[in-house]
Amino acid sequence: MRSAWIALHAFGNYLFREWIMYIPFYTIRKFFLKNTLNHLGRQCFIAMGVEIRHGKNILINDGSIINKKVLLDGRGGKVVIGSHVDIAQEVNIWTLSHDPQDDYYGDKGGGVTIEDFVWIASRATILPNVTLGRGCVVASGSVVTKDVPPMTIVAGVPAQQIGLRKSQLKYRFNHQPWFR
16 A cells, blocks of 8 residues: 555656646746756746656756756756757756667666857757767757867767857847746
């Protein structure tokens, strides 16, 4: 009976965490997010439908925007998102994977660091042990397997440099959703 109660409680916690991300009012969602994440900076916006795994390993700094259907995986290490970062919809950020060289299909993980003013376009995938340098751009559909230097534009599978960003990075995000 006790194990059934523990299983029911764990399932209830899972449903509650999933339900939080579908509250249409950001002010209410933000209240719960502050208790779920390690840190949530000022003037951030996290859209409905973001999936958060092990939120106590996820830090989001001031003015960052995370769009719908993004996956933030903190199971294998910390995810640190800098200030004024734009993460488009359907991006996957992974900190845990399997080791293809392990005879027993063991886990292999590491943190992901996203520095200030990074732009990650739709459906990009960031793998464990990656740092995205200040002001870099990751093109749509790219898979980032290694560190990206600051102000670099990368694209492809695996992501490779295709250009340099020349912006002075003077912008500041202050997203004002109409359901605040």
